Every structure is written in structure tokens, then in C-alpha cells.
Amino acid sequence: MKELFLNLLKFRSITPSDGGAFDFIKSYMQSWDFIDVNVGDTKNLIIYKKFGDGIHLSFAGHIDVVAGGDGWDSEPFEPMERDGFIYARGTQDMKSGVCAFLFACKNVKDFNGTISMLLTSDEEGDGTHGTIEILKYLKKNDFLPDAVVVAEPTCDEIFGDSIKVGRRGSINGVIEILGLQGHAAYPQKSKNTIHEIAPHLGKLAGHLFDDGDEFFAPSQLVITDIRSGLELTNVTPGYLKLMFNVRNCLKTTKEDVQKYICEVLKDCDFKLSLKQGSFPFRTDSSSKLIKNMSLCVQKVTNIKPRHSTAGGTSDARLMGQFGIDVVEFGVINDTIHSPNERVRFSEVEGLGKVFKELIKTYNS
């Protein structure tokens, strides 16, 4: 397994390139079937084997990584073992996950259904031709899985402490306040956009749209930028642009955000544009997938994992959109995208064991 992991780490699979990794993976999984779903620069690979007529269980991940960048003590694409860790780009995000499911699946002898692996080379980029194209292909061919495990790094401090059962959505917004530029000495003759928005800022900054629930934090308005004016002390601004983001849970929609802002700014001359980057989703805790994954993590690590929805977005949201039960579980996430990204190999081995156990639970 270690050889497989080190081999995967050596491919310079910087988004949207697979760096040659898919050919290597095909030869590693040579007794399985493959479907290439390549679109533009993006390579997508479906690997599957039909053992029987039952459930279709799938593992998903991305082979692409972000660039190495500066500040490394060793080469990002030459895996280096020191003080109990393996250092290389992608050790956590997420060649560990890909290695673990390849290893677990390759060793399956019998299964009551189909097992597949969905791999993309474009997750770290904009992902336009990545997992979404795989899912469209699968839907068209009536081959969508019943349950998907995304092997992104999910643990916080100890391997086994957290599985992701859903993700918040993301709404991006831009407010433009329209006024009239003027001289600072004659405020009555202009319409100062900073003065226009000032009384309302307290109702926008940090506003909670709901109180969240057991699984989700409240949906909060976070201001990311405000700009206006000419960086001069004698000219008042006639235009202001405010940007914000709301990570929303299932209780708040884009329409709720729109309604609230229109109410707060009803006395201003403004334009609002809102874009839903991704939708929130959550897989039911009583579903077979979540229950089995929790038990398998506990069996292998002796830790009862937290059911979390924290963090940014991942391709799991796309499975959620297609109505597929999805869970995320992987190694500790504390050096992703950083210099000296690293993982303990024991975590990668543990992950392989969890996936093997999970496959077993679906076979009985």
C-alpha cells in the first residue's frame, strides 16, 4: 500500500492535469472496467466492477492537487519520509483518500452489487468539467450510485474524530449604493454613498438569518469588501460597492437573503446581485451509509466520529444535488494547500481499513 501511495504522490497532477496518474491507476486496477469521461482539459475516470445485482456503492475523489508553491523543506512531488510523516503535495488533499479506496477496492473478492470509483482531475480548479460531468454521464446511462463516499480529509485533530454528513451552501452577494459625488464642504449638494450605508451596516455585518441546528452553524452574513471614494479628503463618494458571503444551512435560502437586504436598505438607491455558488445538503443520519460509516470508523479507530457539516465546499455537494446519499471521510486536515503538506502513513492505512470494513457491511 505504501508503494501505491508514494507512486501516486510522484505524479505532478496539478489542476486540471492528471499528470499521467490515470494510466498508472488503470494498470493498478487492470481487472476492473473503465470509462473515460474527458471534457476539454479535464480527465475523468470511472472504474467499476459488477459483482452482483444489489447496491451500487461508490468512492469518489480527485487526483489533482494545487501547485507546490514556496516554503517547502523538500520537493513537493518527491515524497519524503521524516519524523513519522510522509511529506508531499496531496498527502492530505487527497491522494491519501484515493490510495485508500484503490487499495480497499482492489482486494474485494465478492460483493452483493457494483462497486465503482469516480476520479476527476479538476476539483481544485473551477471544476466545470469535473465531477459534475461524471454524474451527468452516470445519470444518462442509468448508472448513478446509491451511495457515495468522498475521501476528502475530514478529521480535525485525531484520525477518526469527524465524518462529514453534509455541507453548507454558499451565497455570494454584491450591493451597489448609487449616490452623487460632491465636495466635502457642501454635503447637502451631494449624495454621499458612505453616509447612505453607514446607518445600516450594523444590520448587515454578521447578521444571523437563522439559529442553525444540531448539524449546521447559523447562516451568517459576512462582509468581505467595501469600497467607495477616491482616497481624497475633499471629495465625497457617489458610488459604493459592498461584497459579502453567506454560508447557508437548510433554513435560509437566497430569497430570504434578498428579502432581508431589500428591507434593510429600503431607503437607499441600490442594486443587489446574488449568486448561489452551491446549495446546502445533508444526508440523513439514520441512512445506512451514515450509520455504517460511523460504525466502521469506530471499529477501526476506537473513536466515535462527530457528524460535521463544517468547512468549505467539496464535490460531495454535487452528489447531494443528484439526490445520492453521500458521506465524507478521510485523514486529518491541517496542512492542505500549505507548504510541507504531510500525513502519517498509519492514517492512510487506517483509512483503507475503514473502507474495507464499509464494503463488508454492504455485503451482508
Ligand SMILES: [Zn+2]
Ligand atoms: Zn480536496
